[in-house]
Amino acid sequence: MIITTASLKGGVAKTTTAIHLAAFLQLKGETLLIDGDTNRSATRWAERGLENGGLPFKVVGVNQAAKYSRGIEHFVIDTEASAEEEEMKEIVDGCDFLILPTTPDSLSLDALIQTVELLKSLKTEKYCVLLTRIHPSPRREGEEAREFLEQSGFPIFKGKIREAVAFQKAANQGILVEQVKDSKAKLAWKDYFEIGKEICGG
Numbered sequence: 001m002i003i004t005t006a007s008l009k010g011g012v013a014k015t016t017t018a019i020h021l022a023a024f025l026q027l028k029g030e031t032l033l034i035d036g037d038t039n040r041s042a043t044r045w046a047e048r049g050l051e052n053g054g055l056p057f058k059v060v061g062v063n064q065a066a067k068y069s070r071g072i073e074h075f076v077i078d079t080e081a082s083a084e085e086e087e088m089k090e091i092v093d094g095c096d097f098l099i100l101p102t103t104p105d106s107l108s109l110d111a112l113i114q115t116v117e118l119l120k121s122l123k124t125e126k127y128c129v130l131l132t133r134i135h136p137s138p139r140r141e142g143e144e145a146r147e148f149l150e151q152s153g154f155p156i157f158k159g160k161i162r163e164a165v166a167f168q169k170a171a172n173q174g175i176l177v178e179q180v181k182d183s184k185a186k187l188a189w190k191d192y193f194e195i196g197k198e199i200c201g202g
């Protein structure tokens with residue numbers, strides 16, 4: 001399985017999603033996270049974690065990917081925000097499944113609409129929208145975004161990722177959210193675990 005996270009806009013949780021879906025896939029088979037972002041956010045995440053026990057999978061740059069692919073069953077590719085059609089063509093061709101994380105604000109949703117239009121022009125259907133950083137009720141942004149996306153006919157995961165500081169702590173410490181000492185850490189991990197199940201079918 002090759003899963004890629006992509007968006008036209010930064011800050012929508014692409015890297016956070018890539019890290020946690022790689023952790024999910026690692027439970028099923030040897031997994032490699034390929035860091036395709038020149039910011040190297042995923043690589044730095046892994047480096048920060050070395051003194052805290054490290055991540056359960058390897059993170060490598062695109063230039064190292066061929067060598068470290070030996071014996072790997074699943075790949076997750078984290079990309080940088082880009083609106084280039086050529087780039088998106090490569091991204092689509094290079095994966096089995098494309099995940100489009102989006103936060104529920106109008107800037108992100110506007111960017112998402114553009115991404116989906118680009119994907120439609122590329123005639124691909126192997127993508128799905130993931131709502132991230134969703135505040136609990138009584139806030140309604142998440143549900144409103146879902147209604148809007150469903151009405152627009154966009155494929156969208158049933159599950160969603162809650163807003164939780166545990167994710168920021170995980171990034172700072174270079175570990176997985178489930179390892180963070182925080183009252184919401186287990187629920188936050190469960191959010192990604194459920195998305196993993198949706199992707200892998202149970």
Ligand SMILES: Nc1ncnc2c1ncn2[C@@H]1O[C@H](COP(=O)(O)OP(=O)(O)O)[C@@H](O)[C@H]1O
Nearest residue numbers: 010011012013014015016133162163164167168
């Ligand atoms: N579910 C979440 N709850 C709270 N903060 C989050 C969540 N997901 C991501 N973040 C934070 O949002 C910021 C952007 O996330 P990141 O994964 O780096 O996005 P991208 O790779 O799309 O730029 C980071 O500071 C990250 O810690």
Ligand SMILES: [Mg+2]
Nearest residue numbers: 014015037041
């Ligand atoms: Mg990123």
